Structures are given as C-alpha cells and as structure tokens.
Amino acid sequence: MKHSILKALSFFHYYLCKAYDRVLMHLYRHQFKVCGSNVVFYPTMSDIYYRHISVGDDVYIGPGASFMALISSISIGDKVMFGPNVTIRGGNHSTHIIGKFMADYRTPDKRKEDDQPVIIENDVWIGTGAIILKGVRIGRGAIIAAGAVVTRNVPPYSITGGIPAKLIKFRWSADEILQHEEKLYSAGDRLTKADIEELLQK
Numbered sequence: 001m002k003h004s005i006l007k008a009l010s011f012f013h014y015y016l017c018k019a020y021d022r023v024l025m026h027l028y029r030h031q032f033k034v035c036g037s038n039v040v041f042y043p044t045m046s047d048i049y050y051r052h053i054s055v056g057d058d059v060y061i062g063p064g065a066s067f068m069a070l071i072s073s074i075s076i077g078d079k080v081m082f083g084p085n086v087t088i089r090g091g092n093h094s095t096h097i098i099g100k101f102m103a104d105y106r107t108p109d110k111r112k113e114d115d116q117p118v119i120i121e122n123d124v125w126i127g128t129g130a131i132i133l134k135g136v137r138i139g140r141g142a143i144i145a146a147g148a149v150v151t152r153n154v155p156p157y158s159i160t161g162g163i164p165a166k167l168i169k170f171r172w173s174a175d176e177i178l179q180h181e182e183k184l185y186s187a188g189d190r191l192t193k194a195d196i197e198e199l200l201q202k
Helices: 002-031 174-184 193-201
Strands: 053-055 059-061 066-068 074-076 087-089 118-120 158-161 166-170
Touching: 174 193
Parallel strands: 053 074, 066 087, 074 118
Antiparallel strands: 158 166
16 A cells, blocks of 8 residues: 555656646746747756757757757757667866866966857767767767767767667668658758768778
8 A cells, every 4th residue: 555655656746747748848948048839858858058958849958968068069969769868068177277177277378269159950869878079060860879979970870879879770772762852851952962972981
C-alpha cells in the first residue's frame, strides 16, 4: 500500500513539474534572441543563457540542456533535435596571462579566440550528453552521437562521435544526399552534386 502511494505521488510530481515547465516555456521563449515556432525546452531542468541564442522552427531541446554564450552566440536552425543533457559552450576561460591566477581573470582579459559562435544548421540530431565547444559549425543533416565532445566543424550529412569527436561515416551516398536535398530544399538552397562529391571525399 505504502509503495503504491509513493508511486502515485511520484507520478503526480513528475506531471506537475512537466505542466509547470510548459507554462514557463511560453514565458521564457521571449528571452531568446530569436525563437521560432514550435520550440520545446525545459526551463526548470536546464541552464540556458537565452540572450545570445537564436532558435529556428520545430526545435526540441531535451531536459538538462546547458547552453552558454556570454560574449559570442549560439545559432540553432530548423528541425533540430537535442537529447537530454547536451552542453554547448560559445566561450572558454582564458589561460594566457603570465603572472595572473586563472581564477582572477575577468572579461577584459579575454582574447578574440576565447569566444566564438556555435552554429547548428537545419535537420541536426544531437545525442544525449554531447558537448559542443566554441567555434564549431555543425552542417545540416548531421548526427552527433551520444557523449561526443565536438571541438571542430562537422560536415553535412555526417555521423560523428567520440572524444574528441571524429567523422564515423556519411549517412548516404552522393546520389541519395542529392535526392534528399531535392525533396526538402528549393533549387537555390540545395547542395550541388559537385558540393556533395567533394564533401564525401574529405
């Protein structure tokens, strides 16, 4: 009996928190620099510096997100999915000054290379617990494996994973990518066959 009551209370608490997050989501969406339509995120379960983040349409940001860019920016395209506990950092702590403790560094001590934007293009899936660091661009249609630490640019339609993250393979052949592009993008927005073939040779 006691176990059943605790289970019921646990379910009630879970759904109450979820409902509360839904309400907050509608209030907090205006905190983003830009926020498209149909964006789902979890304000009470995440740590997001909204002011420098732009989000497109139909984006799902799983619980436990930690998105920070205090000086640079984070740009997220359309149809992007984030699993739980994804971290994005648009900056890094400086370490270059001789004769100064790192804990004593302040914002004016930062160099240009210490803060760089993160760009995530359309149709990207980022797995649970992935970490994306400053200056990274993730090409459209890419998949980032769970737990990956991404320190460099990710090509479109690639599957990338590991620590540090490396290209595992491409999702499709050149012809299949071309077909996919033709179905989803207008002529002016598509990758050309030459672009795709060059991409797959890297």
